[in-house]
Each structure stands twice: as C-alpha cells, then as structure tokens.
Amino acid sequence: MAIRLEETTQSAALRTDFSLLIGGELVSSEQRLDVIDPALGSVFARCPAAGRGELDRAVDAARRAFPAWRARSFAERAALVKRLSQRLRERQNELAELLTREQGKPLAQSVAELDRGAAQSDGMVGIEIPVEVIADDDDKHIELTFRPLGVVG
Numbered sequence: 592m593a594i595r596l597e598e599t600t601q602s603a604a605l606r607t608d609f610s611l612l613i614g615g616e617l618v619s620s621e622q623r624l625d626v627i628d629p630a631l632g633s634v635f636a637r638c639p640a641a642g643r644g645e646l647d648r649a650v651d652a653a654r655r656a657f658p659a660w661r662a663r664s665f666a667e668r669a670a671l672v673k674r675l676s677q678r679l680r681e682r683q684n685e686l687a688e689l690l691t692r693e694q695g696k697p698l699a700q701s702v703a704e705l706d707r708g709a710a711q712s713d714g715m716v717g718i719e720i721p722v723e724v725i726a727d728d729d730d731k732h733i734e735l736t737f738r739p740l741g742v743v744g
Contacts, residue, residue, distance in 0.1 A: 606689075609638040611645055614652030620645055629695030636693075653742040661739045669716035676709040683709075 609626075610617040620639030628635045639645070660668065679686065687701035694701075725733040 607636045609636060611639050611641055611649070613645065613649045614655070618645065618648070626693050628692050630692075650742060657739070657742055661741075665719055669719075672712055672716045676712040679705060679709045679712075 610619055612618070618639075620641055622640035622642060623637045624640045625634040626636040626638055627633065641649075663671075683702060683705050686705055687698055690696070690701035690704065691698050696704075720737045723735040725735055727733075
C-alpha cells in the first residue's frame with residue numbers, strides 16, 4: 592500500500608521514530624541514528640541510516656516509477672510539484688519546529704527556509720522550456736526539446 596502525503600497526519604515535530612519512504616512504502620532500516628537536539632544535547636528521535644540495500648531499492652523504485660512520470664505533460668508534472676509545495680506550506684509550522692529541534696536554528700530561520708523551498712519549487716515549475724525549431728523547410732523539420740531523462744542515483 593502506497594503512502595500518500597495526506598495520510599501522514601502525526602505532527603513531524605512530535606515524532607520520535609522515523610522511516611524511509613521507498614516506492615510509496617514506509618521502510619525501516621537495520622541501522623538507526625540518534626537525532627540530537629543541539630540546544631539540549633539530548634536524543635529526541637531516531638532515524639534510519641539508509642545503507643546500500645535501501646539506496647538500491649529506492650533507485651529501483653524510482654526507475655520503475657519514471658515511465659509514468661515521463662509520460663505526464665509538463666503541466667501535469669508542474670501541478671504535482673505545486674501540490675507538494677502547497678502541502679509543505681500547510682505543514683510549515685510543524686516542519687519548522689522539527690527543523691529547529693534537529694539543527695538548533697531559531698524558529699524564524701526554519702520558517703524562512705521552508706518558505707524559500709516552497710517558493711523555489713513554485714518558481715521552477717513556472718519556467719517552461721519552449722521547443723526550439725532548429726530547421727523547418729521542405730526537406731526537414733528539426734526541433735530541440737527537453738524531456739526528463741531518468742533517475743540519477
């Protein structure tokens with residue numbers, strides 16, 4: 592069963608145990624890392640330490656998902672990225688609290704960092720790269736287009 596962003600209802604700042612998200616599934620890892628609150632010097636959570644196996648599974652899942660992603664139009668992909676940035680904004684307060692706890696930065700800086708990330712995502716999807724016609728005559732029609740190439744990992 593794939594995990595949807597809407598289904599992750601527990602406050603991120605209150606969680607104490609985290610998972611990896613691979614192929615839409617929450618996955619644990621044999622190796623765990625302590626997450627230390629730098630202001631208190633104490634462990635407040637544990638997170639998975641992904642190893643080669645988890646990395647390979649994640650890359651494989653991304654490769655399997657890629658054909659469907661590539662088949663979507665630019666507008667469809669942009670709408671999905673915008674939806675993600677909207678969800679980040681909706682959960683900004685709890686994510687900012689978590690960022691502050693794990694990095695020790697002031698809450699205002701965490702909020703600003705999340706704002707910038709969401710704004711950058713929105714800005715990037717607003718840049719559509721047009722098709723460039725290289726040649727168009729009776730003998731040939733050549734276009735330069737940009738399309739997703741695949742998974743890098």
